[in-house]
Amino acid sequence: MAGNVIYRGPVTTGWQPRTISDKTVAGAYLPGTFVEAGATTLIQLTTALAKLPMILTNMEFKDQDIDTAYASGDTGVAYHLEPGQIYQARLAAATYAKGAPLTIGAAGRLTAATAATPVVAFFDDTPGAYSAGALADVIIANTYTVPAA
Known part of the structure; x- marks a missing residue:
């Protein structure tokens, strides 16, 4: 089901997903891919083994849509994952x-x-x-x- 946002819900609970937004991306990554937080950068994952995965989202406030990749060095926004979301x-x-x-x-x-x-x-x-x-x-x-x- 195509949509224009990465986080899909549920939104009826009043709960807001927690994000990280103080690190730059270490490559030209697309929203909707999985990353982990390094010391100063968000690094794209290739495995879930022994990782704390997060999902990269778009910077809506900067008019970035979900099909536009970040440029390497941009400040990224990623969601912390929670079961059931x-x-x-x-x-x-x-x-x-x-x-x-x-x-x-x-x-x-x-x-x-x-x-x-x-x-x-x-x-x-x-x-x-x-x-x-x-x-x-x-x-x-x-x-x-x-x-x-």
């Missing part, structure tokens, strides 16, 4: 089923979780094939590791 996140190219467990892969994009990978979110959008970098709704998981088969 819904975000639009960028996906790796694949076919996704409703409720599919997802982990963080290359370019900070979500991909199917496999054995021994931490589940960060569940797919919550229209099932089917998605191209690399496409946005889709996901529900943040209470992270766990997929058990070996």
